[in-house]
Amino acid sequence: MANLVAIVGRPNVGKSTLFNRLTKSRRAIVSDTAGTTRDRQYGKCEWNGREFSVVDTGGWVVKSDDIFEDAIRRQVIIATEEADVVLFVVDVTTGLTDWDEDVALILRRTKLPVLLVANKVDNNEQRYDAAEFYKLGLGEPLCISSATGSGTGDLLDIVLTKLKDEDNESLEDGIPRFAVVGRPNAGKSSIINAFIGEDRNIVTEIAGTTRDSIYTRYDKFGFDFYLVDTAGIRKKNKVTEDLEFYSVMRSIRAIENSDVCILMIDATRGIEAQDMNIFQLIQKNNKSLVVVVNKWDLVENKDQKVISTFENAIRNRMAPFTDFPIIFASALTKQRIFKVLETAKQVYINRKVKIGTTKLNEVMLPLIEAYPPPSIKGKYIKIKYCSQLPNTQIPSFVFYANLPQYVKEPYKRFLENKIRENWTLTGSPINVFIRQK
Numbered sequence: 001m002a003n004l005v006a007i008v009g010r011p012n013v014g015k016s017t018l019f020n021r022l023t024k025s026r027r028a029i030v031s032d033t034a035g036t037t038r039d040r041q042y043g044k045c046e047w048n049g050r051e052f053s054v055v056d057t058g059g060w061v062v063k064s065d066d067i068f069e070d071a072i073r074r075q076v077i078i079a080t081e082e083a084d085v086v087l088f089v090v091d092v093t094t095g096l097t098d099w100d101e102d103v104a105l106i107l108r109r110t111k112l113p114v115l116l117v118a119n120k121v122d123n124n125e126q127r128y129d130a131a132e133f134y135k136l137g138l139g140e141p142l143c144i145s146s147a148t149g150s151g152t153g154d155l156l157d158i159v160l161t162k163l164k165d166e167d168n169e170s171l172e173d174g175i176p177r178f179a180v181v182g183r184p185n186a187g188k189s190s191i192i193n194a195f196i197g198e199d200r201n202i203v204t205e206i207a208g209t210t211r212d213s214i215y216t217r218y219d220k221f222g223f224d225f226y227l228v229d230t231a232g233i234r235k236k237n238k239v240t241e242d243l244e245f246y247s248v249m250r251s252i253r254a255i256e257n258s259d260v261c262i263l264m265i266d267a268t269r270g271i272e273a274q275d276m277n278i279f280q281l282i283q284k285n286n287k288s289l290v291v292v293v294n295k296w297d298l299v300e301n302k303d304q305k306v307i308s309t310f311e312n313a314i315r316n317r318m319a320p321f322t323d324f325p326i327i328f329a330s331a332l333t334k335q336r337i338f339k340v341l342e343t344a345k346q347v348y349i350n351r352k353v354k355i356g357t358t359k360l361n362e363v364m365l366p367l368i369e370a371y372p373p374p375s376i377k378g379k380y381i382k383i384k385y386c387s388q389l390p391n392t393q394i395p396s397f398v399f400y401a402n403l404p405q406y407v408k409e410p411y412k413r414f415l416e417n418k419i420r421e422n423w424t425l426t427g428s429p430i431n432v433f434i435r436q437k
Contacts, residue, residue, distance in 0.1 A: 003052040003163045004252060005045070006079035008107075009089035010072060010099040011058065014119040018089060018146035019043065019056035022156070042252060042281065047156040052163060053252060055083070076103050080110040082249040085162045087155075089117045090133055090141070092126050104136040113162035116141045117155060122148065176348040177215070179228035179254040181282070182264030183274040187294040190331035191264065192216075192227060195341065223341055225348075228254045251278050259351065260288040260344045260427070267295045267310075267328070271317050279318055286394050288347045288428045289324045292340055297330040320413060323420050324427045347427030353395055355423055357387040360397070363422050364415070368399075371414065376406045383407075384437055394429050395419075400437035407434040 005022075007015045023043030041056040057075045080086055088107055090100050107114045118130040118141035126143075133141040142158065144151030180188045196218060216227040255261055261282045265275055282289055291314060296302070307328060315322040325343045329336040364386050373381040381403050389396040397419060401407060412432045419430060 003085070004055065004083045004249075005052055005085045005087060005159060005163075006055045006057055006083035006249075007087045007089060008057050008072075008076045008079050008103060010097065010103065013089045013091040014146050015056050015058045015089050018087070018117070018119065018144075018152075019054060021146045021149055021152055022054050042248070042284070045156070048160060050160055050163070052084075052159075053256065055079070055249065055252065072099070073102065073106065076106050078249055080107065080112055082253075083112065084164055085159055086110070086112055086114045087117050087159075088114055088138065089119050090136075091120055092118050092129050092143075093120050095129070096132050096135060100133075100136065104138055108137055114138055115155070115158060115162070118143050119146055121145050121151065175217075176225040176260060176345070177228050177258040178225055178260045178262055178344050178348075179258035179287075180262045180264060181251045181254055181278055182294075183266075183272070183278065186264040186266045186275075187331045188264055191262075191292070191294065191329075191337060191340070194331045194334050194337050195227065221338075221341075223345060225345070228258045248274075248277055248281070251281060255281050255285050255287055258287060260290060260348050262290050262292055262340060262344055265291060265293050265314070267293045267299050270310075271314055276317060283321060283429065286429050286431075288351050288394075289321075290340065290344050290347055290427055291324060291326045293326065293328045294331055296328040297333045297335060302328075321429065323425065343427075350425050351394060351428040353423060353425060353428075355388050355395075360386055360388060364399075364418065367418050368415075373401075373407050373411045376403075379403055379406060381406050383434075389431075389433075392431070394431060395425055396431035396433065398433045398435055401434050402437060404434040404436050 007019055009015055019041070022045040024045075041058065043054050045052055045054050057079050086107060088103060090096070116133060116136060116138040118133055121127055121130060121143040122145050130141045130143050142151065142155050144155055146152065180192055182188050196216060218225055218227055255278075263275065263278060263282065265271055279289075293310065293314075299306070310328075311326050314326060318324075325347065327336055327340055327343060329340055331337060365383075368383050373383070375381065381401055383399050383401045386397060386399045389398055397415070399407075399415065412434070415432050416430050419425065419432075
């Protein structure tokens with residue numbers, strides 16, 4: 001199971017800076033305005049050979065006058081339900097606040113490992129100021145400065161000791177894993193029930209801890225795969241949850257543990273911002289994609305024009321990745337749900353496509369010759385040879401050029417499109433690398 005570390009704390013204590021530091025990115029926007037973080041709050045951190053996911057909870061706080069109090073409390077609770085380790089960030093420069101005490105109250109009740117992180121400790125004097133956080137009853141404050149990176153290595157060493165060992169031993173290798181993801185109420189539970197509804201006896205459930213996704217083995221009608229179920233794993237907490245945050249936290253795990261993601265979109269509502277958030281998680285994790293427009297039985301006018309308008313809208317929102325199947329289905333009436341499984345299986349096969357080097361060069365080199373990369377500063381770029389890399393998670397192709405640094409993104413997309421035109425890779429992401437020949 002992929003491990004998940006959640007960063008919580010009141011606004012403006014430096015959660016996003018810490019997130020950027022851990023994920024080695026500048027994705028979260030950092031500014032002095034409280035509540036700046038709105039999206040892009042998920043990334044991967046690698047330390048000493050272990051990889052885990054990091055979620056910055058700041059992004060889901062709704063800005064209002066009674067500002068953040070309720071929203072923060074809700075998120076801390078969801079984070080403690082979904083994560084494996086919680087980093088509770090406090091700010092040494094402002095000292096202990098009522099909000100910190102509120103958050104600590106929730107965290108003391110959880111059975112999860114909680115690390116108290118005293119941020120903005122830029123000199124030795126400030127280390128003494130951190131002592132007041134002992135009051136929170138969460139053990140010793142770990143002093144760091146996420147802006148300069150001081151202390152973050154020690155923090156990560158401690159995080160690794162708290163993470164569970166990743167175990168997937170109960171799952172058989174080589175069997176595809178399909179995750180059904182989507183925002184709340186898009187019909188995830190209904191479609192899973194429709195898949196496995198009858199003959200429950202052929203289905204075996206392998207559950208990790210309650211917090212993990214549940215794997216259901218589906219072995220009939222010529223199919224054999226695991227369904228990674230995120231829908232009805234556990235009763236939701238009594239908190240009136242921030243549904244968007246909840247569904248994204250929930251989806252992270254399912255997406256990371258799957259090969260193919262079946263993204264459910266509600267036909268009555270169209271494609272919304274939250275669907276895009278989940279789509280971006282799928283892309284970031286290089287997973288294959290099948291889009292299912294559910295509740296198609298509720299749409300009055302179903303002529304070809306409506307279907308193509310809907311398809312175009314989805315592909316336009318998700319561009320530049322547009323080579324994925326879209327299925328109009330209804331989990332309730334079981335319309336086309338068998339096709340969903342067939343398509344997911346085909347997309348999984350596409351993910352494993354191997355193209356011979358000779359064939360690849362035969363097709364691609366004439367195309368490259370007809371449309372070479374644009375010359376830059378009077379330098380002509382020549383691509384002489386290409387091949388598919390062996391043993392990669394997704395189809396990855398390398399093109400050898402004399403000046404790889406001058407080959408820009410649009411040309412890589414051109415190469416990707418030509419590969420897609422000549423081989424069936426629908427639903428699967430592709431990597432294109434340009435290297436020195």
